[in-house]
Each structure stands twice: as structure tokens, then as C-alpha cells.
Amino acid sequence: MRRRPSLTLTILTGVVLVYSLVPLVWLLVNSTKTQAGLFDSFGLWFHGDFALFANIADTLTYDGGIFLRWLGNTLLYVVAGAGGATCLAVLGGYGLAKFDFPGKRAVFAVVIGAVAVPGTALAVPTFLMFSRMGLTNTPWSVIIPSLVTPFGLYLMWTFAAEAIPDELIEAARVDGASELGTFLRICLPLLAPGIVTVLLFSMVATWNNYFLPLIMLKNPDWYPLTVGLNSWNEQAGTAGGEPVFNLIITGSLLTILPLLAAFLLLQRYWQSGLAAGSVKQ
Known part of the structure; x- marks a missing residue:
């Protein structure tokens, strides 16, 4: 017998969908407006002047093309930071799951405790430690x-x-396989859905990281996109500063596109992992 869809669940799903999509729609709509058009029109509808392509060109060339430098910095932090974090998590998680050693329960307690600690709480101690090591204002500090x-x-x-x-x-x-060979040829393909999940979580966390680079970096040439776009936003409140809200909105739109592309490209690994779990052994 086919179950009837739940009306309550459908309504809740619709509310969550609207809540998730409205900010994206607002961002897309307002990135098509000029600086003046942002204040002369309704936020969720288009203005008469379609300026999306002009805004993109101005965003990429404003202040000597610093946006592209920030984009390159963000990619560097994601590839080195999120990629390295994923590799370490895969190696450590596999070792903790499949090997027994003294102190394993203590390691589990430390990991669980570390999960409960927010990253912002460690930002200031990390800054003090890195300042003593002379690593602040360098990419290594991020x-x-x-x-x-x-x-x-x-x-x-x-x-x-x-x-x-x-x-x-x-x-x-x-069969005589080494531990490394067993991990690379047999275990690693089975871990693909989990690896993709950790990679995407790490990518999003590093891509959206704001507070840590804010306190670590002073040179705008090493800013990621989050800190760089905020510096554009703050210049509107300074004496003689030029408001560029249309470029900030357009830059924010360009910032989320790589993450959307990554989710769309990697979602098939989640689907394959779910399908593999449904096969009867």
C-alpha cells in the first residue's frame, strides 16, 4: 500500500526551501543592479538597468584587480588547508578504526572533546602562539x-x-598485501563517500573562514575573499571612502559559485555510497 505524503512534512520542507533560497535569489537579483539601482528598487526584483556583466567586470578590475588576488589566496588556503585536513582525517580515522593500541579510549575522548570546542575560542591562543613563532601575516597562519x-x-x-x-x-x-597496499587499493575506494563528505565540510569551513584570517593577516595581499570583501564594505564608512555595494554583492555572488560547483560535481559520490549501502551482503 502506497503511503500518503505527510502534509506537515511537505509544509516544513517548503518553508526550509524558501528560507534557503531567498538569500540566494536576493544576491542574484541585486548583483544585476547599479550602485544607484540598489537603493531605487525593491530588493527582490530587478531594476531597469541590467548591470550584471558590468558589475562582474568592475569587481574583477577594481583596485588593481585585488579581487582575483583574494580569490587565488582563498584557493590556496582551500587546497592546502582543506585538502591537507582531509588527508590527515582519512589516515587518522582509518588507523583509529582498524588498529588497536594502548590509549585508544583516551584518544577518542580527546577527539570528542575537541569537536565540542568552537574554532573561534582557539583563534586568540593560536594567534599568540603563531606570533611568537613569527608566522603571523603569512599564509601559514591560515x-x-x-x-x-x-x-x-x-x-x-x-x-x-x-x-x-x-x-x-x-x-x-x-594474500600477502602490505598495509599500505591494502589501504590504497582496497580500503580507499570504499571510503570515497566519507572522504568527499569530509572534503566538502573542510572546503566550506576554509572558504568561509573569516575570524582567523582577520586576526592573523594584516597585508591585504594575503586576504581571503571573506576578509577582502568586508574591507570593501568597511571603506564606505571611512572618511573619503568610496561605497561599492554593487561590487560587494557581485563579489559575494562570484564567491559562492565555486562551492556550488563543488557540491554539484561531488554529489554523485554520496549517491554511490548510499546505493552501496543498500546492497545485501
């Missing part, structure tokens, strides 16, 4: 803290424990 992801480690730990049967590893060992 990349190194991004390598630590307790949630990603815990996620890979629990995923590896369920996704990789112990019998499969034992069979590979009996």
Missing part, C-alpha cells in the same frame, strides 16, 4: 590551523569502522 579538523577525524573514524569489514583486511593480509 593553512596550519585549517589542517586540524576534529569533526572530520571523528567522521572518518566512524565511517571507516562501518564501511570496511575487518574480514576484507584480513583476507588481503593473508
Whole structure:
């Protein structure tokens, strides 16, 4: 018998969908407006002058093309920070899930405790430590803290424990495979859905990271997009500063496009992971 759809669940889903899409619609609509058009029209509807392409060109060339420099910095922090964090989480999670060693319970308690600590609470101690090491105002002050992801480690730990049967590893060992070969050729493909999940979480966290680079970096040439666009926003409140709200909105639109593309390109790995879990062993 086919179950009837729940009206309450449908309404709640619709409310969440509207709540999620309205900011994106507002961003897309207002990125098509000129500076004057932002204040002369309704926020959720277009203005007479369609200025999207002009805004994109002005955003990419404003202040000597500094937006492209910020975009390159953000990509550097994501590739080095989020990519490194994912690699460390995969290696650590696999080792904790499939190897026994003294102190494993203590490691589990430390990981769980670290997950509960917000990153902003560690920003100031990290800044003081890095300032003593002479690493502030350098890319390393953003990349190194991004390598630590307790949630990603815990996620890979629990995923590896369920996704990789112990019998499969034992069979590979009996056949003479090395531990590294077993991990790379047998276990790593099974961990693909979990790896993609950790990678996307790390990418979003690093891409949207604001407070850490704000206190670590003084040179605008090393700003990520989040701090750079905020500096454009703050210049409107300074004496003689030029308001460029249309460029800020357009830059924000350009900022979220790589994340949307990453989710769309990598979602098939989640689907394959769900399908694999539905196969009867």
C-alpha cells in the first residue's frame, strides 16, 4: 500500500526551501543592479538597468584587480588547508578504526572533546602562539590551523569502522598485501563517500573562514575573499571612502559559485555510497 505524503512534512520542507533560497535569489537579483539601482528598487526584483556583466567586470578590475588576488589566496588556503585536513582525517580515522593500541579510549575522548570546542575560542591562543613563532601575516597562519579538523577525524573514524569489514583486511593480509597496499587499493575506494563528505565540510569551513584570517593577516595581499570583501564594505564608512555595494554583492555572488560547483560535481559520490549501502551482503 502506497503511503500518503505527510502534509506537515511537505509544509516544513517548503518553508526550509524558501528560507534557503531567498538569500540566494536576493544576491542574484541585486548583483544585476547599479550602485544607484540598489537603493531605487525593491530588493527582490530587478531594476531597469541590467548591470550584471558590468558589475562582474568592475569587481574583477577594481583596485588593481585585488579581487582575483583574494580569490587565488582563498584557493590556496582551500587546497592546502582543506585538502591537507582531509588527508590527515582519512589516515587518522582509518588507523583509529582498524588498529588497536594502548590509549585508544583516551584518544577518542580527546577527539570528542575537541569537536565540542568552537574554532573561534582557539583563534586568540593560536594567534599568540603563531606570533611568537613569527608566522603571523603569512599564509601559514591560515593553512596550519585549517589542517586540524576534529569533526572530520571523528567522521572518518566512524565511517571507516562501518564501511570496511575487518574480514576484507584480513583476507588481503593473508594474500600477502602490505598495509599500505591494502589501504590504497582496497580500503580507499570504499571510503570515497566519507572522504568527499569530509572534503566538502573542510572546503566550506576554509572558504568561509573569516575570524582567523582577520586576526592573523594584516597585508591585504594575503586576504581571503571573506576578509577582502568586508574591507570593501568597511571603506564606505571611512572618511573619503568610496561605497561599492554593487561590487560587494557581485563579489559575494562570484564567491559562492565555486562551492556550488563543488557540491554539484561531488554529489554523485554520496549517491554511490548510499546505493552501496543498500546492497545485501
